[in-house]
Amino acid sequence: MRYVLGKLGFYLAALWAAVTLDFLLPRLIPGTPVDAVLARMSQHGSVPPGERKALELMLGGPHGSVVSQYFQYLGDLVRGRFGTSVTYYPVPVSAVIRQSILWTVVLVGVATVFSFTLGIAFGTIAGWKRGTWADNLIAPATFLAAIPYFWLALLALYFLAGRFGLPVAGGYDTQSVYVSFSWPFISSAIGHAILPAATIIISSLAGWALGMRNMMVSTLAEDYMVAAEARGLPRRTLMIGYAARNAVLPSVTGVAIALGFVVGGALITEQVFSYPGIGTALYQAVANSDYPLMQAVFLVITVAVLGGNFLVDLLYAVIDPRTRRRA
Amino acid sequence: MARTPSSRRRRPVKLYAGLGIVGFFALIALVGPVLVSGAGRISADSMARPSGSHLLGTTDIGQDTFKELIVGTRAELEICLTAGLLAMSLALLIGVTGGYLGGKADQVLTAVANVFLVLPTLPLIFLVADLVHPKNPFVIALIIGTTSWAASARVLRGQTLSLTRREYIDAARVGGESHRRILVCEIMPNLLPVIAAQLVFAFIGALLTHAGVAYLGLDNSSNVNWGTMLYFANNALALQRGAWWWFVPPGLCIALVGAGLSLINLGIDELVNPRLRVPRARAVRRRMESVATAAEVDEKVTA
Numbered sequence: 313m314r315y316v317l318g319k320l321g322f323y324l325a326a327l328w329a330a331v332t333l334d335f336l337l338p339r340l341i342p343g344t345p346v347d348a349v350l351a352r353m354s355q356h357g358s359v360p361p362g363e364r365k366a367l368e369l370m371l372g373g374p375h376g377s378v379v380s381q382y383f384q385y386l387g388d389l390v391r392g393r394f395g396t397s398v399t400y401y402p403v404p405v406s407a408v409i410r411q412s413i414l415w416t417v418v419l420v421g422v423a424t425v426f427s428f429t430l431g432i433a434f435g436t437i438a439g440w441k442r443g444t445w446a447d448n449l450i451a452p453a454t455f456l457a458a459i460p461y462f463w464l465a466l467l468a469l470y471f472l473a474g475r476f477g478l479p480v481a482g483g484y485d486t487q488s489v490y491v492s493f494s495w496p497f498i499s500s501a502i503g504h505a506i507l508p509a510a511t512i513i514i515s516s517l518a519g520w521a522l523g524m525r526n527m528m529v530s531t532l533a534e535d536y537m538v539a540a541e542a543r544g545l546p547r548r549t550l551m552i553g554y555a556a557r558n559a560v561l562p563s564v565t566g567v568a569i570a571l572g573f574v575v576g577g578a579l580i581t582e583q584v585f586s587y588p589g590i591g592t593a594l595y596q597a598v599a600n601s602d603y604p605l606m607q608a609v610f611l612v613i614t615v616a617v618l619g620g621n622f623l624v625d626l627l628y629a630v631i632d633p634r635t636r637r638r639a
Numbered sequence: 640m641a642r643t644p645s646s647r648r649r650r651p652v653k654l655y656a657g658l659g660i661v662g663f664f665a666l667i668a669l670v671g672p673v674l675v676s677g678a679g680r681i682s683a684d685s686m687a688r689p690s691g692s693h694l695l696g697t698t699d700i701g702q703d704t705f706k707e708l709i710v711g712t713r714a715e716l717e718i719c720l721t722a723g724l725l726a727m728s729l730a731l732l733i734g735v736t737g738g739y740l741g742g743k744a745d746q747v748l749t750a751v752a753n754v755f756l757v758l759p760t761l762p763l764i765f766l767v768a769d770l771v772h773p774k775n776p777f778v779i780a781l782i783i784g785t786t787s788w789a790a791s792a793r794v795l796r797g798q799t800l801s802l803t804r805r806e807y808i809d810a811a812r813v814g815g816e817s818h819r820r821i822l823v824c825e826i827m828p829n830l831l832p833v834i835a836a837q838l839v840f841a842f843i844g845a846l847l848t849h850a851g852v853a854y855l856g857l858d859n860s861s862n863v864n865w866g867t868m869l870y871f872a873n874n875a876l877a878l879q880r881g882a883w884w885w886f887v888p889p890g891l892c893i894a895l896v897g898a899g900l901s902l903i904n905l906g907i908d909e910l911v912n913p914r915l916r917v918p919r920a921r922a923v924r925r926r927m928e929s930v931a932t933a934a935e936v937d938e939k940v941t942a
Contacts, residue, residue, distance in 0.1 A: 455901065458900070
């Protein structure tokens, strides 16, 4: 329990750092983002009178001390008030986020689970059968990790979608189905997710495989492996129950580090496929200097990544009993 | 370590191959812009296929793609180098200091590194890059460098911690050596392989991050580098219009440099950690001496 509380404390601290960063950044930048945003808003139509004050709270303005602005900002965040989006004016930022968040969570979540499972399985076999064909695939696979996600995605889009007519643009077929909990929609969404998910998996798989392979090799040289083999345990038990079980631990902590990268890469992949997730929202925000939306997307992504890390930490306590005892 | 027949020194093929690839691009970056003239010049020859006069065809406004690529090499590698070195310096400063000092200082530095580690850096970079609107390409490198040091700092901290606890460091301390001398002469040399590997990782990270940031149009569009080339190519729908010669080469160059750097890392890994090498005779596998490798010690310390 103390372990869980300790971790929770850390993630709350990290969250606070992110929120504060989000508050400080627009205020540290020279120039007045508020005027820039207001100018853009007025291009879309009349701006309600309260808008300037709301924007100044988010982005910094001349009124009130920084400290009081900070607390008002925190209060707004707690109540889920992120201001109005410039890109989708006059839709509130929170509505934009609500529409897009689930798309990304499902896409990135499923792709990461696939990539992790496949990579670990691949790494286990490569480490176990060192020097065989499986092991020889590791080096070429690391090249895939060095390819820019989005470049691979665009090529896939061009060659696969263009030539073979795979569905790609958008998260589902907007022509024939509506967003609903029905089979036509779900199957359409799955079909449209295949290519984006595949590019995420291909470019992140090798990292897991290489890490797992190297840990397997180190684990196989441990004395307890020799002892277990001497006892005549079946090879399957040796490979999975003894070697892989221990070798996988650093990879699980690695998820924490990787999640941020995967989300970052997925953001760009989404833009390539016009996937209706948070990455596309961020891209739109960046393209339109939509600071309120940008700030909120950053916060939401941070909360998601921190939450994911927290789950991984809890999982770690389950699979590695030493963590629990020490805490 | 006693040399068994299987671990007889072999040529580190991967390391050489990686150094070859990266060296080739470094050479282009050094001499390329001098040899190529008229890059970026606009001509009426729009979207021309590769030919004798334009080795890699032209862009939608008639710029020579090959010349852009050559000139962009220097800019791209400069950004990569600056961001990587900056991230590494920060990682060294925070990781080694924490690992060496221990105690409260270590706890604070570790907490800072952990926070930076879990924050998603790419959206953060977008946010900062869009707010700053950098004209100078080094600003992008600065932003990338200051947000991507945390993972290396953690590795270096673990390694320093395990080195600091060894007896020869105690001996140096008892012998009255100064902190600076212990750090520079006793610890640093043993950290070198880790530093080299982490530095290469930092370069790969900077390369890919910059490519992504520039692709989304956050690098200043007057800078010519591989990332901005991809941005313009994509904006002009180069692929859809069949102009693969505009879109494929910059990405391929990024992938090649990235692959070269990964090869260097694999090579360093195998040099430093002989266990990862594929032994000649498979029977040797279990008989290898259990040398406490860097990875293991690191595990035990951080566990």
